Amino acid sequence: MFTQFVVKLYSRCNFGCPDCYVYEHRDRGWRAEPLIMSPATMRRLCVRIAEHLRRHRPERAQVALHGGEPLLAGPLAVERFARGLRDETEGLPTQVDLLVQTNASLLDRAFLDVFRRYGITVGVSVDGTPESHDRRRPDRGGEGTYAEVARALSLLRTPRHRPLYRGLLCVIDIEADPVATYEALLEHEPPAVDLLLPLATWQFPPHRPPGAGDAPYGRWLAAMFDRWFDAARRETSVRLFDSLLDVQLGGTSSSEMWGQYGADVVVIQPSGLIEYNDVLKTVSSLAGRSPLHIAAHDFDHAAADPGFAAERAGLAGLCGQCRSCPVVDICGGGLRAHRHRPDNGFDNPSCYCPDLRFLIDHARKRLTKGVISLRARLDRKGMSA
Ligand code: SF4
Numbered sequence: 004m005f006t007q008f009v010v011k012l013y014s015r016c017n018f019g020c021p022d023c024y025v026y027e028h029r030d031r032g033w034r035a036e037p038l039i040m041s042p043a044t045m046r047r048l049c050v051r052i053a054e055h056l057r058r059h060r061p062e063r064a065q066v067a068l069h070g071g072e073p074l075l076a077g078p079l080a081v082e083r084f085a086r087g088l089r090d091e092t093e094g095l096p097t098q099v100d101l102l103v104q105t106n107a108s109l110l111d112r113a114f115l116d117v118f119r120r121y122g123i124t125v126g127v128s129v130d131g132t133p134e135s136h137d138r139r140r141p142d143r144g145g146e147g148t149y150a151e152v153a154r155a156l157s158l159l160r161t162p163r164h165r166p167l168y169r170g171l172l173c174v175i176d177i178e179a180d181p182v183a184t185y186e187a188l189l190e191h192e193p194p195a196v197d198l199l200l201p202l203a204t205w206q207f208p209p210h211r212p213p214g215a216g217d218a219p220y221g222r223w224l225a226a227m228f229d230r231w232f233d234a235a236r237r238e239t240s241v242r243l244f245d246s247l248l249d250v251q252l253g254g255t256s257s258s259e260m261w262g263q264y265g266a267d268v269v270v271i272q273p274s275g276l277i278e279y280n281d282v283l284k285t286v287s288s289l290a291g292r293s294p295l296h297i298a299a300h301d302f303d304h305a306a307a308d309p310g311f312a313a314e315r316a317g318l319a320g321l322c323g324q325c326r327s328c329p330v331v332d333i334c335g336g337g338l339r340a341h342r343h344r345p346d347n348g349f350d351n352p353s354c355y356c357p358d359l360r361f362l363i364d365h366a367r368k369r370l371t372k373g374v375i376s377l378r379a380r381l382d383r384k385g386m387s388a
């Protein structure tokens with residue numbers, strides 16, 4: 004079963020981010036896609052999603068309008084899709100969360116009116132400080148985009164629109180200061196922050212600054228974790244950290260970074276092609292492709308496809324090193340794309356293995372210390388835990 008549907012309404016972007024996995028890595032499939040999803044494909048897709056949810060009746064499902072830049076489709080196209088989805092899923096027991104993940108450069112009142120009418124929440128991609136963001140998220144002319152994104156976020160934060168504000172998505176910039184990055188994100192008063200490791204594989208490893216040791220991303224994240232964890236009040240939710248603490252305490256992860264069970268994500272291109280998790284585009288030009296199309300296949304058919312099954316293989320899908328790792332319950336081998344090598348496919352630990360281990364151990368130490376001091380406080384007050 005799928006509960007996360009990533010919908011590409013539009014196949015291009017007005018930004019030219021040098022690290023974009025859609026346009027700048029190995030995959031070139033976007034060139035064969037129509038610019039925009041047609042009304043007929045939208046209708047078919049909404050019917051397919053609704054029939055899948057009707058059959059499986061999950062408590063919640065998420066439909067995300069994703070990049071390319073979805074707002075390039077225009078408010079009318081977004082409204083057409085949202086209306087179709089809400090009509091088709093009306094009366095189902097599943098709560099359908101509809102969201103848009105955007106670079107926000109085109110976000111204006113016309114879009115926000117549509118979002119409010121159809122209950123669409125907004126996630127905005129911002130890479131930390133203005134310097135980081137301008138360097139990593141330029142427009143097609145090479146100009147920085149921080150100022151326009153900050154303008155859009157000010158509009159989103161106004162009391163009228165604030166309920167639509169879902170949060171920020173930040174790709175880690177190892178050259179930036181982690182605490183300054185966190186505090187720059189806080190300036191936009193996000194209800195939540197998602198952090199992403201830069202997409203990498205064993206063949207195309209992550210940038211590691213010279214002399215930074217074997218776990219620079221782990222150390223970077225640990226420094227941000229401490230700033231977040233030690234704040235006198237909870238400033239925002241950082242999903243990567245919240246989920247890490249949840250799984251350390253025996254709960255479930257809401258981030259695909261942690262836990263063993265893989266992602267139940269399906270991607271639908273503007274043409275109606277069904278694809279695997281988008282992040283596989285970083286592996287090779289064909290790694291994200293499935294042989295399926297919504298005109299001929301429903302999502303049950305897709306779920307049985309070996310490529311989707313491999314995403315959910317859990318412990319059995321991990322390499323020997325991961326299966327015998329003491330933190331496998333928490334780490335789950337990292338994102339599947341990060342495990343890839345050309346000679347043996349995905350039968351490897353993550354190319355971020357030392358970083359993941361460093362952060363897991365760090366969070367565990369902080370959590371243990373916190374529990375010990377809570378216990379001592381309770382003992383002093385004569386209350387047993
Ligand atoms: S804004 Fe997103 S989709 Fe557009 S180029 Fe940048 S990373 Fe790629």
Ligand code: SF4
Nearest residue numbers: 325328334352353356
């Ligand atoms: S990627 Fe590394 S830390 Fe994670 S489960 Fe595998 S061996 Fe353990």
